[in-house]
Amino acid sequence: MTTTTQAYLGVDLGSTTAKAVVIDESGTILAASTVAMGAVSRAGMRRAVDEALSAAGLSAADLAGTVSTGYGRRLVPGAQRSFTEITCHARGTSAMVPGCRLVIDIGGQDSKAITVDDHGMVQEFAMNDRCASGTGRFYEVLAQAIEVPLEEVGELALQGSNDLEISTMCATFAETEIVSLLARDAPIADIAASVHRAIASRTLALVAQVGRHTPVVLTGGVARNPAAVEFLARALDTGVLVPEHPQITGAYGAALLARDAGRRGRQVMDDVAGADDLFPRPPETHSCGSCDGTSSTGAVALGLPVRLGG
Amino acid sequence: MSSGSAALEALRAAARDPRSYIRAWRSTHPGQKVLGVLPMNFPRELAHAAGVLPVIVPDDQEPVTEGRAFLPEFYCGYTRNLADQAATGRLSDYDALFVADHCIQLLGATDVARELDPARPVFLGQLISSLNEPWAVRKTAEMMSELRSEVERLAGVTIEDTALAASIRAFNRDRALLREVFDARRSGDSAFSPVELQDIVAAAQVMDPDEHRELLAAVLRDREATARDERIRVHLSGHLCHAPRRELLEVIEEAGAVVVDDDLWTGRRYLQASVPEAIPPMEAIAQWYADRNVAMPCPTRVQHDVDWDEWLLDSVHRSGAEAVIHLMPKFCEPHMLYYPELRRALDTAGVPQLLVETEHEGIPLETFRTRLEALVERAHRNRPAYA
Numbered sequence: 001m002t003t004t005t006q007a008y009l010g011v012d013l014g015s016t017t018a019k020a021v022v023i024d025e026s027g028t029i030l031a032a033s034t035v036a037m038g039a040v041s042r043a044g045m046r047r048a049v050d051e052a053l054s055a056a057g058l059s060a061a062d063l064a065g066t067v068s069t070g071y072g073r074r075l076v077p078g079a080q081r082s083f084t085e086i087t088c089h090a091r092g093t094s095a096m097v098p099g100c101r102l103v104i105d106i107g108g109q110d111s112k113a114i115t116v117d118d119h120g121m122v123q124e125f126a127m128n129d130r131c132a133s134g135t136g137r138f139y140e141v142l143a144q145a146i147e148v149p150l151e152e153v154g155e156l157a158l159q160g161s162n163d164l165e166i167s168t169m170c171a172t173f174a175e176t177e178i179v180s181l182l183a184r185d186a187p188i189a190d191i192a193a194s195v196h197r198a199i200a201s202r203t204l205a206l207v208a209q210v211g212r213h214t215p216v217v218l219t220g221g222v223a224r225n226p227a228a229v230e231f232l233a234r235a236l237d238t239g240v241l242v243p244e245h246p247q248i249t250g251a252y253g254a255a256l257l258a259r260d261a262g263r264r265g266r267q268v269m270d271d272v273a274g275a276d277d278l279f280p281r282p283p284e285t286h287s288c289g290s291c292d293g294t295s296s297t298g299a300v301a302l303g304l305p306v307r308l309g310g
Numbered sequence: 311m312s313s314g315s316a317a318l319e320a321l322r323a324a325a326r327d328p329r330s331y332i333r334a335w336r337s338t339h340p341g342q343k344v345l346g347v348l349p350m351n352f353p354r355e356l357a358h359a360a361g362v363l364p365v366i367v368p369d370d371q372e373p374v375t376e377g378r379a380f381l382p383e384f385y386c387g388y389t390r391n392l393a394d395q396a397a398t399g400r401l402s403d404y405d406a407l408f409v410a411d412h413c414i415q416l417l418g419a420t421d422v423a424r425e426l427d428p429a430r431p432v433f434l435g436q437l438i439s440s441l442n443e444p445w446a447v448r449k450t451a452e453m454m455s456e457l458r459s460e461v462e463r464l465a466g467v468t469i470e471d472t473a474l475a476a477s478i479r480a481f482n483r484d485r486a487l488l489r490e491v492f493d494a495r496r497s498g499d500s501a502f503s504p505v506e507l508q509d510i511v512a513a514a515q516v517m518d519p520d521e522h523r524e525l526l527a528a529v530l531r532d533r534e535a536t537a538r539d540e541r542i543r544v545h546l547s548g549h550l551c552h553a554p555r556r557e558l559l560e561v562i563e564e565a566g567a568v569v570v571d572d573d574l575w576t577g578r579r580y581l582q583a584s585v586p587e588a589i590p591p592m593e594a595i596a597q598w599y600a601d602r603n604v605a606m607p608c609p610t611r612v613q614h615d616v617d618w619d620e621w622l623l624d625s626v627h628r629s630g631a632e633a634v635i636h637l638m639p640k641f642c643e644p645h646m647l648y649y650p651e652l653r654r655a656l657d658t659a660g661v662p663q664l665l666v667e668t669e670h671e672g673i674p675l676e677t678f679r680t681r682l683e684a685l686v687e688r689a690h691r692n693r694p695a696y697a
Binding site (some may be wrong): 084085121125127130 | 676677680681683684685688691
C-alpha cells in the first residue's frame with residue numbers, strides 16, 4: 001500500500017510488550033502491532049515496528065515523524081524524541097475516547113492513574129512505584145499458580161465467588177497465599193475472583209491519589225481481561241470504558257504527538273513542549289475498532305460500590 | 311588539578327566521608343573533642359567556642375544492616391541509618407552526641423546510640439517548639455544556657471563570651487558565602503550541579519567553618535558563572551534534616567529539569583539564617599533559633615504568623631521556579647502533616663508539583679525518572695511560548 005498523505009509512527013516499548021502504531025495525517029490508524037516480549041527487548045521492538053510498517057505498506061523512509069514512549073523509549077531508533085507513557089496514554093486515550101477524564105493504564109510492570117482536564121491534558125497522575133501489586137505481573141502470578149492460561153483467568157474469575165482473603169500488598173506473598181488456598185482445596189474460580197477483587201482494590205488506592213473522575217477508561221493489556229474490568233467498575237462504582245485495542249493507546253498517543261508536531265510545522269525533535277501544545281483541539285475520531293467514542297460504548301454494568309479506603 | 315577542583319574535592323571528601331575528616335582533624339588537634347550533633351537546631355557555635363569540633367552526623371548512605379534490629383521500618387531512613395551506625399560502631403568517632411530537638415524518631419535513634427554505647431555521653435535537649443508562647447524566649451534562653459553548660463562539661467573548659475562571639479562570626483561568614491552561591495543559582499547561575507551543592511553544604515555541616523569557607527572561596531575563584539539553560543526550573547522541597555540520595559538529584563536534572571532553589575536541609579535550610587552579631591552572644595544564639603523558623607519555616611515548629619506554604623509560594627515566585635518537587639522521606643511525620651497545605655497552595659497557584667516519597671534504600675529510579683519527565687512535560691505547557 002502506498003499513501004499520499006503523511007504517515008507517523010508511535011512506538012511504545014513497554015516492560016513486557018512492544019507496540020507500534022502507524023497513523024495518517026488525520027489520526028486514522030493505518031496499522032498497529034503488538035509483540036509480546038520476555039522483557040524490554042530491541043528485537044521485540046524492531047519486530048513490532050516492522051510489522052506495523054509492513055501492514056501499512058510503508059517503510060521507515062516514508063515516515064514524517066516518529067515518537068517513542070514506554071520504559072524502553074530511549075532504545076527506539078529513528079525516534080525524533082520520546083514522551084513518557086503518562087503523556088502518551090493521556091493523548092492516545094483522549095483521542096480514542098473523547099471526553100474521558102480518568103485513564104487507568106495497567107501494564108505489565110506498573111499501573112497508572114491519569115486525570116485529564118477539559119482539554120484532555122494531563123492534570124494529575126499517580127504511578128505504582130515499587131510494587132507489582134495491581135499490575136499485569138500480578139495476573140501472571142495468578143495464572144501460573146492456578147495453572148490456567150493467562151488469557152482465560154478473566155472468564156474463570158467471573159464464575160467464582162470473591163470472598164477469599166488475598167494480600168493486596170505483594171505479588172510474591174500473594175502467590176504464597178494462592179498456593180495456601182489451593183492446598184485447602186479452594187475452587188480456582190473463587191481464587192481467581194478474589195485476586196481480581198484484591199487487585200481492583202489496589203487500583204482504587206491508586207485512583208484515590210488523583211481523585212475519582214468520570215468517564216473512566218481502562219487501557220493496557222489488562223483491559224482485555226473482562227473480570228479486571230468488571231471488578232474495577234465495582235470498585236469505582238462507575239462504568240469503565242475499554243477501547244477495542246487498549247494495548248496500543250500509548251503508541252497511538254505517541255504517533256499523534258508526532259503528527260501534532262508536524263501539523264505545527266515543527267520538527268518533532270524541536271517540539272519541546274510536545275503534548276503540552278496539543279490542546280484545545282476538536283474531538284478526534286479513530287478507526288481502530290468498535291469504540292465509537294461515546295461514554296456508553298464498552299461500559300460495564302455496575303456492581304457493588306466500594307468506597308475509598310474500604 | 312586546579313586549586314578550585316582540589317578544593318571542591320576536599321569538600322566532597324568531607325561530606326561523603328566525615329569520619330576520615332574527623333580523624334584528620336584529631337591528628338592536628340590532639341586532646342580536643344569531637345561532638346556528634348543531630349539536626350536541626352543545635353547551635354554548633356557553642357561547641358566551636360569550646361574548642362570542640364561539632365559535626366552534624368550525616369546519613370552515610372550505607373545499607374541498614376544490624377541497625378534493623380533496633381528501629382522498625384516506619385522510622386525514617388536517616389534515623390534507621392543512625393541506629394545502624396550505632397550498631398556497627400560507626401559512631402565511635404564521636405566523643406558525645408547532642409540533640410536539641412524533639413523529633414520522636416530522632417530521639418529513638420539517639421536512644422539506640424545511648425543504649426549500645428553507655429559510656430559515650432548523650433545529651434537530649436529540647437528547644438521549645440511552640441514559638442508564639444509568651445515564655446518561648448525565656449525557655450529558649452534556658453535551653454541554650456543548658457546546652458552551653460553541657461558543652462563546657464564535655465570539653466572541660468569554660469566558654470568565654472568573646473570566644474563565642476568569634477565562633478558566631480566564623481559560622482556567619484561561612485553561611486554568608488554559601489548564601490551567595492545559592493542566591494546566584496536562584497538568579498540564573500547554574501555553575502554548580504545539585505549534587506555539588508549538596509556536597510558543599512554537607513561539608514559545611516562537618517567541617518570547621520573557617521576551613522570550609524576558605525575551600526569554598528577557592529572553589530568560587532575557579533568556577534565561572536554559567537547561564538542557566540532552558541530546562542524546566544524546579545524548586546526542591548523537603549528532606550528537612552538529612553540529604554536526599556545523590557542519584558535522585560542527578561535524575562532530576564537528567565529528566566529535563568534544572569534546580570533553581572530549595573528548602574532542603576543540605577541546602578538553603580542550613581544556611582538561610584545567620585546569628586545576630588550586634589547583641590550579646592547567648593541572646594544572639596537564642597534569637598537565631600527564633601529567626602530560623604521565619605527565614606525558612608519548619609513543620610516541627612509552631613508559629614502562627616509563619617506559614618510554610620506562603621513561604622514556598624514566595625520562594626517559587628522569587629526563583630521563577632515552574633514546578634515543585636516534594637522530596638518526602640518515609641515516614642517524616644512533620645512533613646506529612648504539612649504536605650496537604652503545601653499541595654493545596656501550589657494547586658491554587660497553578661504550580662505543577664510532584665510528590666516523591668524517598669527511602670534510604672531501594673529507590674526505583676526508572677519509575678522516578680518517568681514521573682519526573684511527566685512533570686516536565688506538564689510544566690512545559692505553562693510556558694508562554696506554548697500558550
